[in-house]
Amino acid sequence: MTDEGIPSEDWYMSTKAKKAKEISGKAAAAPLLAWYDKHARVLPWRAQKGERADPYVVWLSEIMLQQTTVATVGPYFKGFLKRWPNVEALAGAPQEEVMKAWAGLGYYSRARNLHACAKAVSSVHGGKFPDTVEGLERLPGIGPYTAAAIAAIAFGRAATVVDGNVERVVARLFEIETPLPAAKPEIREKARTLTPEARTGDFAQAMMDLGATVCTPRSPACNRCPINDLCDARAAGTQDLLPARAPKKPRPTRRGACFWLMLDGHVWLRRRPDKGLLGGMLEVPGTPWDERDCHRTVIDLSQGENRAPRGVAGEVLDHAPMAAEWRLVPGLVEHTFTHFHLELEVFTATTRKKLIPGREGMWVPLEEVAGEALPTVMRKVAAHAMPEAGPLFVKR
Ligand code: SF4
Known part of the structure; x- marks a missing residue:
């Protein structure tokens, strides 16, 4: 006008x-x-x-x-x-x-x-x-x-x-x-x-x-x-x-550890809270995931193959489902979610003491893990913990 x-x-x-x-x-x-x-x-x-x-x-x-x-x-x-x-x-x-x-x-x-x-x-x-x-x-x-x-x-x-x-x-x-x-x-x-x-x-x-x-x-x-x-x-x-896109913010990396506990061909899993990421799904128990290094193990390389965790490991192991001889599996599990990248360390242990199933978790037979409500990141954890049984954890 x-x-x-x-x-x-x-x-x-x-x-x-x-x-x-x-x-x-x-x-x-x-x-x-x-x-x-x-x-x-x-x-x-x-x-x-x-x-x-x-x-x-x-x-x-x-x-x-x-x-x-x-x-x-x-x-x-x-x-x-x-x-x-x-x-x-x-x-x-x-x-x-x-x-x-x-x-x-x-x-x-x-x-x-x-x-x-x-x-x-x-x-x-x-x-x-x-x-x-x-x-x-x-x-x-x-x-x-x-x-x-x-x-x-x-x-x-x-x-x-x-x-x-x-x-x-x-x-x-x-x-x-x-x-x-x-x-x-x-x-x-x-x-x-x-x-x-x-x-x-x-x-x-x-x-x-x-x-x-x-x-x-x-x-x-x-x-x-x-x-x-x-x-x-x-x-x-x-x-x-076209279409033009605003530059993406870099994805942060969160870190954590989880604990693969075995008893007579069963693994101890727990259910995540209903609300939030992976809500209601089963998971391998572990630490919270965050961007700080507090849930990351410092490896004592001087111990060769038996790499024992030291440094902040005590704090990491506080999140384990029970006291046991936890061994760190070499390597990391990596998974990318929409808003962050995740790196997980995996500890494994075998126990003879039967934890009582309840709110804290449940024992799941290994051959039934694939049929459970286990998200992809946890299938990766399972395959990392037991590489020989990896295909068992792939959902068909
Ligand atoms: S709508 Fe897409 S495919 Fe069709 S002419 Fe335009 S740019 Fe090409």
Whole structure:
């Protein structure tokens, strides 16, 4: 606007450009849906052409796919569906069984929420998922993205679904230069302008598929893209530079030690608190994990093969489940979580004294460890403690 409140030429041009972009946004739906009809990925949770999507199946797959790849989710999804073919069956399962079946998939609060959500759908909603974004968002573990995905795919609602793949496509299509994550609101708003009123579920899945198979993070195949004539990044040659990302903070390293205690072919494990990282999962008991070195053993190398811990070892061993002849296994177990890297020392000991199972822990037969709700980092600890039995601890 000019000082007199009259639209300036720049304002007029930018408004016109915005309008044109909105029109081209809607114009993306038809070519994208035609492309999807030919090139949709075949995924175990996806309804076949002409079939109605089952809300339970859509919900289960969307929860599993959060922060996890399609390849990793596949076997877990099939296992869950075979064992618990509908939401009532899952609601009736003991939580411990659900956690065991989830072990290895990571982000374990998802499993607890999955079970809580199944119970809520079963008891409060008569076994039927709510069919609106608002209703779905009120359920445990369902955030805005998952609610939109279920509403669009299972119920045909005009909800805008924005996952990592869609973010990338939209950032390029509109050449959004603001780095992620600050660009998220803008990307969501632009994505909303693309969403058609019909075939909303197919459109959401078409955008995801385009991001996964054509508009890939590196070297997008723009010549195969059904909406390349609408793409600003392609026109400007900036597709390889987008989406821009704010520099990542370096991941801190936390350290700790854990204690592999054996008795007659059994190992002593304990359950983590329900809330927090790896909540409710089993673990090999150990020290807290922190960034200081106070839970790191100082090795006395003068003792050769029988490397005895010294220095702060006394403090480390205070966290052992019992007094025993603890031996430090050479090397470290390393595991990377989203927000930190972890290095663990592992001590082993064999005892004849039977600790009493209870809140402090339980004895688990070695051959049953793989079937327990043991997270990946603890499977690594088990394999480090008993390298010869490593395959025994790999979940199949
Ligand atoms: S033209 Fe290229 S950069 Fe643009 S949306 Fe298609 S694949 Fe992505």
